Amino acid sequence: MFDCPIGNADLTDTKQLLSETRAYLCIECGKCSGNCPVAARAVTATPRALVSRLVTGGLEAAAADYLFKACLACGQCMERCPSNVDFVGFIAGLRRLAPQKAVSSCPHAGVFQTAMRLMARLERPTGRVDWLRGLEKRAREDGKGPELRFELVEGAHGKHVPVQKTGSHPGEQRILYFVGCLPYFDAALAGSSGVDMAGIAVATIRVLNAMGVVPLVLADERCCGHDLLWAGDIEAFDTLACRNLEQLERAGANTVVTACAECARTLRLDYPVRVKVHASSTDRGERQDDGQSIGRRLAALAGSKSAAEFVHVTEFLTRAVDGLNAPGKQRASGPAGSSARRTRVAFHDPCRLGRHLGVYDAPRTVLSSLASIGVVEMARERDKAVCCGVSSWLYCDGVSKQMQTDRLREAASAGASVLATACPKCKAHLACALAELKSVAGGGTDSRTRGELPEIRDIIELAADELATR
Amino acid sequence: MKGMAVTARFEPRVVVFACNWCSYAGADNAGVNRIQYPPNSRLVRVMCSGRVHPAFVLRAFELGADGVLVSGCHIGDCHYLFGNESALKQFETTKSFARLLGIGEERVRLEWVSAAEGERFARIVEEFTETIRKAGPLAGSTAT
Known part of the structure; x- marks a missing residue:
């Protein structure tokens, strides 16, 4: 497991990026390139060369590199690096610092990233409830099990409501299913390529129900911000993190289950880091803004219950499976x-x-x-x-x-x-x-x-x- | 402006994607015939309405549009035979995104306008502009 420092501090310059990710220690051995799945198929792409390009040519040159946009941040390179360079953190930090942003240029024309930025910007209730109701209908029609059961937690309709520390009673398990961007993937992919995305949500709720869990679901949930974070848009990421964390806090969730690997990573590793960064800069009195800013709102979440447990649904299930396989049970x-x-x-x-x-x-x-x-x-x-x-x-x-x-x-x-x-x-x-x-x-x-x-x-x-x- | 009565009327920003072969010519026709319609729209010419990916429409919203109109040739009249049919299909996705994001379906519209329908173009833009005016600014700001 690696925690990349992309969100760790207010990244200001190349020097800081190079030292924090230990890229200065690169000995140019090229093992990263040998392990990189992109480099294996595109000869011009090598992590090592990107680091040296930044050192010698600066941000402009590094941002022109093929890997700047094509790096998957999959972490294969880090498995082999003898200097323990955090290349994944390096690429995310580089995208954050670069003057020209890593523009989404996939066959979807950037529709998802645009939608994510709109989710961060628009202060209006989202229309997810209809989609969630559609899941119930679908489950009823496919006849693969009983009715789906979940409890909708109404949103604050984009407005900032001070977080009340209420919700769970001591010892009470409040399990929330964080759906993620499935509705958007469903809208864009189901029609064109026939990839079933809504099925993942139906299956997750079904399995949770079968375990006796009636999960809470946020009606006004936003994207976790993973994609924007890795594309270098830290401001939009903070807004999304803030909105989601406040809603989770209000819902009183103490276990958040997701069926998405990226949501799991972002909620577990990146959200706490951003909360901490904003809390410490508020403590140092560096903040000149009013109490409504995203930074302050994130800082206010420090030390709160929002340190809920974030688990991938397979981890959640494993506990139950372990119970089933316990000695003495068939x-x-x-x-x-x-x-x-x-x-x-x-x-x-x-x-x-x-x-x-x-x-x-x-x-x-x-x-x-x-x-x-x-x-x-x-x-x-x-x-x-x-x-x-x-x-x-x-x-x-x-x-x-x-x-x-x-x-x-x-x-x-x-x-x-x-x-x-x-x-x-x-x-x-x-x-x-x-x-x-x-x-x-x-x-x-x-x-x-x-x-x-x-x-x-x-x-x-x-x-x-x-x-x-x- | 100093000395002038400040009217609080919201002036929506409308983006119109018009296809090169029918709708853009239709807009031209409206101009040639001096048909009046609200000046709130910004016209973007595309070669075919089928080119207007949902991402383009969302991007317009991201850049400050309050409403987006996509316009192409009538079904059966497409210069590329079936471009407008794929526009129709794609527009379903666009509507889904608008719904999900809370933008609302009324802020996006797909219309067919032929090169001869200047009058129709002006009427659609006028009507759509008024719809958006009623719906109010998307981002909650009244800046125009």
Whole structure:
């Protein structure tokens, strides 16, 4: 797990960036380039060269580098670096400092990042409730289980309401499901590429319900800000963090569950850092603004209960699975008990869940507890897993497509008929490549690309499907 | 301005995406025929209404628009045969985003205007401008 210092301080100049991320210690050995999935496919891209470009040519030169936009911040380079350079922090800090911002230039024309900035800026209630109600309808229609149960927590309609420390009674578990950007992905992707995003939310609520949890859901939730943080837009990130944390505080949530690897990372690692930064600069009396500023509001959250526990849904589930597998209890076995009939599933570790948060076992525990599933491992798994090819909706080109195609083939050669992941974006990106491969293979007879490629599912959807068969 | 009565009337900023082949010519037609319509709109010419990705519309809102109108050739009249059909499809996504973000569906609109329909263009822009005027400023500020 690594905590990158991008939010740690008020980053002011290149020197500070180089020293805080230990990039000064780079010995130019090039191991990072050897491990970088982008560099493996684009010869001009090497992390090492980007560092030296910043040192010799300054911000302008560094921002013109291919990696400036194409780096996935997946952290592969950091697994090998003998000088322990925090390259992931370096790239995020560089994007923050650079005069020209890393503009989203993916096939979605930057629609998600624009939407995120609008979520930060607009002081009006969002329209998520209708979408959430749509989930209930969908669950009723697919007949895979009982009615969805969740409790909506009304928003303050964008207005700033002083946070009341109420909510939970001591000892009471208040579990909140942080949905993330699924409604937006659903709107943009379901129609065009047929990638099912709403299904992840339905499955998550279903599984939580089956565990006896009726999760709280924020009606006015905003994007966690992950993508803007990694694109270098720290102001918009702070606004989103502030709005979400205040709402979580008001809801009195003490456990926040998310089905998105990026939300999990951002809520767990980056929010506390920003709260701390603003609290300490307020303490030092450096703030000249009124009490309504985002910085002050974030500072006010320091020491509050908003230090709720943020967990990925697989971690949350693992606790329950551990309970099931405890000595003396019989392991639940589904209808497809014999190992021969089990669906072979490979798990694709999302960067943010794996290398960023160090969560490798929880998703595997969940998968292996599903009776209808046999887990297979791909050649590159856990800390060696390769990124899904696109990060923060920032950049996508032939290199990304190659990474995705390679990953799909890797799953196929491991004998998997399903490639499971634990991040909606991994699902979207891999499914996009899969659709493309299939359309290319089309009526062809190439068996390597037809029929054998795995289906892409989210791990929580597999868990919900298993529940439906019980 | 000093000495003048300050009217509190909100002047909305409207962005109109018009396709090169029909709607832009329709706007031109309105001008040639000297048909009056509110001056609140900024016209952006695109080669086809099918080019107007949801991201363009959201970007307009991000840059301060209060309403966005997308306009193309009538179905069946598209210079590129089916560009406006893909505009229609994409616009569903645009509407979903507007709904989700709380911008509201009334602030985005898709209309077909042919090169001969100057009158229709002026009427649509006038009506849309009034809708946005009623809806008020998007970001809560009244700056124009």
